[in-house]
Every structure is written in structure tokens, then in C-alpha cells.
Amino acid sequence: MNPLPKSHATPARAQRVSSGRYSLGRVFLEGLTGQRGWSRAWAKATPRERYRVVVVGGGGHGLASAFYLATEYGISDVAVLEKGPIGLGNVGRNTTIIRSNYFHPENIRFYEYSLKLWEKLERTLNFNAMVSQRGTLNLFHTEAQRDLFTRRANMMRLLGVDAEPLSREAVKALVPLVDLDNGRYPVLGGFLQRRGGTVRHDAVAWGYARAASEAGVDIVEDCEVTGIARDGSRVTGVETTRGHIAADTVCLAVAGHSSRLAAMAGLTLPLESHVLQAFVSEGIKPVLDVVLTYGAGHFYVSQSDKGGLVFGGAIDGYNSYGQRGTLPMAEEVAAAAVTLLPGLARLKVLRQWGGVMDMSMDGSPIISATPLEGLIVNGGWCYGGFKAIPAGGLATAHLIARHAPHPLAAHLDLERFAAGRTVDERGAGPFPYAH
């Protein structure tokens, strides 16, 4: 491994190139002048020797944390260190769904805040993230499930979040492909959150990286953290493949690998790493204009703008760092797909991949200070990390800047496990593979 040289005298900010503001007028202008005026969306920074804040992990949460630190909390002396290139981790490997249909009030408030930030994200970032509020529809198949979903929808509506019950007929009208009368799991109805939907996930990474870079944050790619420097119980910086970088605060935003990074600082987290698969079919004409979830198995599907069906199911089920899926879960997901949407049985799967999740002990994320001074953890996202990127980033920035948890994320601290106030949406107990 060849350590790359570090810049010493020149601050990276001097070399920063602005990508300029994106607008319709500029598209026209560039069209007339041979598209020669576009520059890199974000500056490829060379790491300096010290920063006020170092964020480890250039995924959605890391980039969003850095962006909000610079724009909302006035701290732009920040570096985001990414092992590879921006956008190739979990932020580019998920099924792109946004929603806030939770049951616990603290979860509803947090994810609803995130949804509100999604709604204005493109204006905030000046980047087309293709935010599409096409609605998320959860189907139920038994009377008991109807009661459960109704209870959840009532909780949401009490907090001012939209949730709408749909009859069988309304489900059929919205998604004609659904087999209402499956012999084993007939569809009794559904709940629709109209403000839910999808977002182009790569654009989220690119948009935050560009906006953070513009705000003065150093985006350092190809810089793997190999150690965490400590002075007693205080974290003083990180060791990387590009040398030592000192920092007042180090924030880990490396969901999937949080345990490994925390172990470098001598911490053990309440997490297991598991693989979650996602699939894309060949492109077909528009057949599905909502995000649809199946209530009799773990299966969710939406149709991308290119025409492919993007779908997934549950985690593979045992600890794994292998970024590849196993066949039994692929088979289970396919079985759920053709049970719910039999008309798609002959559709070919084009791509399949797996990403590593931090599965936490109560199924809820962690945005928390740690027993080590100067070390913040943003992780434990299970399979809900994507939708939480804006709120997660903002809450992490708040915690770093104010040394106190954001009011909407105060319940996501590490202390909750010992204190017995876990936030267990599923009621599955301390078994990460069951969430």
C-alpha cells in the first residue's frame, strides 16, 4: 500500500473549485456553448493534518452530517474520509424507499422530520435527487393484521402524519397487478402513506457531497481508516492509509462496519452485521406507481424510472460481512413476489446484490456519544438507513456541535440498552436477526 502524500502548507480550501449553481438557464447556456462550462461536482480533497471534526464514512449519513455541520451549525473545518469512491457503499445499494409509517411516537417524529427534509432536499442541495412521493402502500391479509395496521395508522394520524386506509377495491384500483384472492393470503386491504415514495439514491450521495464540498468540507476519497488514536479516554484523531489525521471530534458513520471501527477504539457495540439483498428486474413498461409492501411475507417493490422493478425482502439471517446474498433468501423473496404479483412470474431478474447492515439489538439506530470523549457513533441503521439520511445527518451534526442530543434523536443513545428503554418497533427482543 502506497501512502499518498499529504498537503502541508496549502490549505485544501484554496484549491476548491466551485461547480456553480445548477439551473435550467445554465443547461440551456451550456447546450449552446458545447457543455464546456461544467466542472467536478465536488473537490477531491487531500487530507490536512488536523480538523475540528473528522467524519469516517462518505455514505449518506456521513456526507449529510458534514453538510449540516457546515450549513446549520457553522462548523466547516470538517473532513469526510471514505475508504473508496463516494457512492459505492450502502447509499448506492438500497431500494431507495422513503416513508415515516412507524408505530412508536419517537420513531414517527424522527422519520417524519426526515420525510419533511426529503420534501425540500432538492432546493436545499440544488441537486436533482428525483424525490418522487408516489406513496407507500402496506397490504394486510388477516383481521389481526388489519387491527395492528389500524393502530399504527392511528398513532401516525395523532401526530399529524398522513395514513389512509384502503379497501380491497381501492387497492385493486391502485395496483391492478395484485392478486387479491390468493388462496392462502387474500388481500383484505391496505394502508397508504401518500407522502412516502422513492429517491434516486446515487443522487443523494452526489448531492450531499457537492453541497458539503461547496460549504467548505473536505471530501477525501480512497482514504481508509486503520486505527483510532486515543489519549486515555479521549479520542484524538485517526490513523489512515494517507497518514495520521488529528481531530477534536471523530464521528463514525460506517453502518455495516460500525463494530469493526468501534473495536479500533476499544468499544463493543450492541450490533451484529447482517447481509440484506436487493434485486432489479429487466425494464418493463409502467405497471406500478407506488411502493408496495406485502404483509404475508417480507417483500417490498417499486418501479424505477428506467422501468426495472426494484425489490427486496428480509436479511439473510446470520452474521455476515460478505457483500453478496445467499440463494435461500433470493428464493423466498421471489416466492413472495409471484404470490402477490403472479403476472410478473416470467419477469427476469437482471441484477442482484447484497449490502452489510448494522443490525442493532432493538432494531433502532444509534446516534450517540460514547464512553470515549470526542467519539460519536452514527450507526445501527438496520435496513432503515436510507430514509433517515437527512434527519440522521442533522441529528448527528447537532450532537457534534452542541454536545447534546438533538431533541428528535435523544432516544437513540447507547445508554438506552443498559437503562432498559430500548425502542423495539417490532417487539422482537434483543435478537438482531429477528428485527
Added chain:
Amino acid sequence: MLRIPCPWCGERDETEFRYRGDASKVRPAADAGLAAFTAYVYERDNRCGWHLEWWLHVGGCRKLLKVVRHTLSHELHAVGGPEDQLSPPPGLTR
């Protein structure tokens, strides 16, 4: 697809088994205190490497198995009963 050699039933597909988590955790003494019980119930080493874990043979003998499996390659090193003391291959930590 894992093929797990059950000591009682022979080699079977992973779909016959149910994963039951980290088997290296030992229940502390009743008076060990909050920190010890928090570590036992919630904290996991979560290694990228050899992992000692429980599998329940629900679709077979319904017995609990201890398995040493690699969490990156998914290779199985050893399988035994609940009382067996299994350890990872010597000299390899990941």
C-alpha cells in the same frame, strides 16, 4: 447455501436450521451487576472472521448446535453439541 453437518442427522441445507446468534456469551453470575448483564444481553464482538454461534435444527432433530463459521467466507470449521468446547482454526484471526 450453507450445508451444515448436524452431529445427529448428518449434512443438511441451512433452510432446516434457525440461526440463534453468538454462542460465546456466557451468562454472568446472578450478582455480577448491571454492566456484566448489559454486556451479556446486548454487546457483541461482531467479528469479521471466525464466529462461534448457535444454530437450532428446527427442521430435523430440534437440537441446538454450536458452529464455528467464518463471517466473510461463510466457511464452516467445526460443528458440535451445546456442551462441546469449539475453537477457531489456530493462527487465523480473520
